[in-house]
Amino acid sequence: MSHYKIGLEYAQQQDENDPLATFRDRFHIPKDKEGTDLIYMTGNSLGLQPKATKAYIHQELEDWANLGVEGHTEAKNPWLHYHELLTESMSNVVGAKPIEVIVMNTLTVNLHLMMVSFYKPTPKRYKILIEADAFPSDKYAVESQLRYHGFDEKEGVVLWKARKGEELANYEDLETILETQGDEIALVMIGGVNYYTGQFFDLKRITQLGHQHGCVVGFDCAHGAGNVALNLHDSGADFAVWCTYKYLNSGPGSLGGCFIHERHAHNKNLNRFTGWWSHNKETRFKMRDEFDQLAGAEGWQLSNPPILSMAAIRASLDMFAEVGMDKLTKKSKQLTGYFEFLIEEMNNANIKIMTPSNPEERGCQLSIQVKNADKKLHHQLTEAGVISDWREPDVIRCAPVPLYNSFQDVYYLVEKLKEILK
Numbered sequence: 165m166s167h168y169k170i171g172l173e174y175a176q177q178q179d180e181n182d183p184l185a186t187f188r189d190r191f192h193i194p195k196d197k198e199g200t201d202l203i204y205m206t207g208n209s210l211g212l213q214p215k216a217t218k219a220y221i222h223q224e225l226e227d228w229a230n231l232g233v234e235g236h237t238e239a240k241n242p243w244l245h246y247h248e249l250l251t252e253s254m255s256n257v258v259g260a261k262p263i264e265v266i267v268m269n270t271l272t273v274n275l276h277l278m279m280v281s282f283y284k285p286t287p288k289r290y291k292i293l294i295e296a297d298a299f300p301s302d303k304y305a306v307e308s309q310l311r312y313h314g315f316d317e318k319e320g321v322v323l324w325k326a327r328k329g330e331e332l333a334n335y336e337d338l339e340t341i342l343e344t345q346g347d348e349i350a351l352v353m354i355g356g357v358n359y360y361t362g363q364f365f366d367l368k369r370i371t372q373l374g375h376q377h378g379c380v381v382g383f384d385c386a387h388g389a390g391n392v393a394l395n396l397h398d399s400g401a402d403f404a405v406w407c408t409y410k411y412l413n414s415g416p417g418s419l420g421g422c423f424i425h426e427r428h429a430h431n432k433n434l435n436r437f438t439g440w441w442s443h444n445k446e447t448r449f450k451m452r453d454e455f456d457q458l459a460g461a462e463g464w465q466l467s468n469p470p471i472l473s474m475a476a477i478r479a480s481l482d483m484f485a486e487v488g489m490d491k492l493t494k495k496s497k498q499l500t501g502y503f504e505f506l507i508e509e510m511n512n513a514n515i516k517i518m519t520p521s522n523p524e525e526r527g528c529q530l531s532i533q534v535k536n537a538d539k540k541l542h543h544q545l546t547e548a549g550v551i552s553d554w555r556e557p558d559v560i561r562c563a564p565v566p567l568y569n570s571f572q573d574v575y576y577l578v579e580k581l582k583e584i585l586k
């Protein structure tokens with residue numbers, strides 16, 4: 165029996181009792197023409213702006229204005245070491261050790277850099293396994309790596325597909341693929357939380373399976389970072405990459421994150437593309453030294469990083485440090501569980517939730533399939549003040565984000581959906 169209840173009063177009560185409710189006020193919530201808050205359900209695409217972000221960026225603009233180049237060492241937060249201010253809180257968000265984590269570049273760039281180090285194809289073992297509904301950028305990236313190494317991308321990509329008539333990938337099928345083709349697969353690269361179905365994969369299980377068959381295992385955690393407890397270190401994954409503009413609320417196109425497991429982070433013999441920011445920090449500015457590889461994930465950096473973008477990430481991570489992933493995921497399970505309950509209460513035969521019903525196998529997103537619907541439904545929802553996301557042919561993705569979405573947001577979202585489908 166579910167402990168959730170229907171009706172507005174219940175949603176109001178849940179918001180009153182929510183220990184994280186006050187965080188909503190610390191975000192800019194987009195509004196309609198009348199100034200009413202929109203129901204924002206697309207934190208899985210672009211997270212909202214923390215009100216504090218402006219001050220964090222302003223600090224760096226001021227220091228740049230007043231100090232010019234001296235800001236590298238004299239700014240309130242000296243730019244030469246700025247990225248270090250992000251490492252510990254980012255490590256906590258993704259469940260890793262600080263030595264394993266670096267904020268740098270953008271997501272697809274980091275994925276390529278990780279494949280430079282970890283995709284080492286041989287004539288016999290060169291294939292890359294991805295999930296069938298991988299985000300297009302990930303698919304294009306692995307295909308181009310295959311081509312770069314002189315392999316045929318059609319033959320080289322192995323897809324982990326859902327069974328006929330099902331939407332979710334099944335671990336038994338992964339086992340079968342690895343048992344039959346494991347010795348040809350160099351790399352298993354899976355989206356930690358699938359962007360389309362919202363399925364949160366068991367990273368540890370996949371890593372163990374891949375390793376048993378001699379494959380390297382990496383994850384794209386774009387939809388996981390700041391959304392679910394990734395426990396990257398314990399998963400044993402070789403590497404992971406993610407972005408910070410979704411659940412980590414750091415602004416469009418902001419920098420990405422990268423995890424390299426401790427057992428590799430000091431390995432100076434791995435292939436890498438390097439730049440002056442991969443070089444020993446102590447001697448970097450002597451300029452004439454022979455290259456001296458910096459240890460840890462920091463050693464994968466190439467360039468001096470964009471401070472303004474890092475300032476936005478710091479504003480967000482300071483909030484994550486204040487809340488902690490435990491409290492956040494606890495509320496998230498409540499909120500998304502409530503969302504699922506209300507959808508099921510609609511009792512509409514045309515509606516099916518694709519996302520796993522087990523709270524351990526999903527984050528906050530629910531992907532809702534609406535049979536016989538088309539993009540008009542999405543337009544109607546938008547007209548009704550709901551910002552959601554439409555994926556062809558018939559899926560609405562909604563992600564109630566525990567930091568700023570309320571139980572009432574979810575209540576009104578479902579009320580509007582009912583109204584439209586009537």
Ligand SMILES: Cc1ncc(COP(=O)(O)O)c(C=O)c1O
Pocket residue numbers: 270271272273299301302355359384386387407
């Ligand atoms: C799973 C996944 N991979 C890749 C991307 C693309 O990332 P970027 O444009 O930051 O490289 C996204 C989001 O846009 C994503 O969700």
Ligand SMILES: Nc1ccccc1C(=O)C[C@H](N)C(=O)O
Pocket residue numbers: 208209210299359417553
């Ligand atoms: N970065 C973007 C820029 C423009 C439009 C969308 C995005 C997204 O991030 C989409 C996201 N990956 C998603 O799963 O919807």
